[in-house]
Amino acid sequence: MKRGLFLTFEGIEGCGKTTQLNRAADWLKARGRAVVATREPGGTALGLRLREALLDAHENVEAGAELLLMVADRRQHLIEMIEPALAAGTAVLCDRYTDSSRAYQGAGRGLGEAVVDELHRRFCPRVPDRTYLFDCPVEVALARVAQRGGAGIDRFEREELAFHRRVRAAYRRRARSKPKTFRMLDAAEPPDSVFARLEKDLEALFG
Numbered sequence: 474m475k476r477g478l479f480l481t482f483e484g485i486e487g488c489g490k491t492t493q494l495n496r497a498a499d500w501l502k503a504r505g506r507a508v509v510a511t512r513e514p515g516g517t518a519l520g521l522r523l524r525e526a527l528l529d530a531h532e533n534v535e536a537g538a539e540l541l542l543m544v545a546d547r548r549q550h551l552i553e554m555i556e557p558a559l560a561a562g563t564a565v566l567c568d569r570y571t572d573s574s575r576a577y578q579g580a581g582r583g584l585g586e587a588v589v590d591e592l593h594r595r596f597c598p599r600v601p602d603r604t605y606l607f608d609c610p611v612e613v614a615l616a617r618v619a620q621r622g623g624a625g626i627d628r629f630e631r632e633e634l635a636f637h638r639r640v641r642a643a644y645r646r647r648a649r650s651k652p653k654t655f656r657m658l659d660a661a662e663p664p665d666s667v668f669a670r671l672e673k674d675l676e677a678l679f680g
């Protein structure tokens with residue numbers, strides 16, 4: 474059986490990637506494709522417990538510990554869910570993956586990308602077939618987060634502007650360095666325009 478395609482969705486908070494992921498999943502299902510839509514952190518039972526601690530605004534998480542917990546979540550997710558789905562020929566759409574740790578822990582927290590890459594080589598070697606980067610100015614994205622309100626502001630959302638700027642810059646550098654797998658989409662545009670571009674790429678990938 475042919476392995477399923479692995480698509481990841483990346484960007485800073487409030488970039489709209491989750492909305493676009495859901496639309497992409499619906500688009501594929503409507504064409505009769507088997508799809509799994511999942512996320513990190515929190516794609517497994519263990520991951521949900523890790524997610525709770527990682528996002529809790531009252532939790533004190535040291536930067537290195539944060540990276541290791543993100544990678545622990547990812548390893549469990551990869552082995553328990555992503556690899557079996559891909560092997561069964563299912564397309565896997567994942568909200569955040571290795572590039573989130575490169576951008577947030579590597580650049581945002583300043584741990585450097587080398588240590589992040591090393592952990593991924595050892596524990597999460599699966600590389601996405603396609604990564605969509607939903608890119609927009611930090612101010613635009615954070616205004617959306619503030620407007621969303623809801624369950625409150627999590628541990629990452631409350632970070633200072635400079636943190637989010639480092640994350641965005643790292644994502645953009647990464648996308649430029651991997652033009653074959655990355656597609657950078659202007660996430661400041663209205664959701665329908667963003668999806669129209671995404672859809673073109675899905676057509677190319679899934680024919």
Ligand code: TYD
Nearest residue numbers: 485486487513514543569570573574577629
């Ligand atoms: P989530 O509520 O899923 O945010 P979003 O809707 O923006 O994706 O929270 C995930 C948070 O965890 C997000 O702020 C980014 C952070 N994160 C990392 O710092 N490193 C990682 O490797 C991953 C997967 C997420």
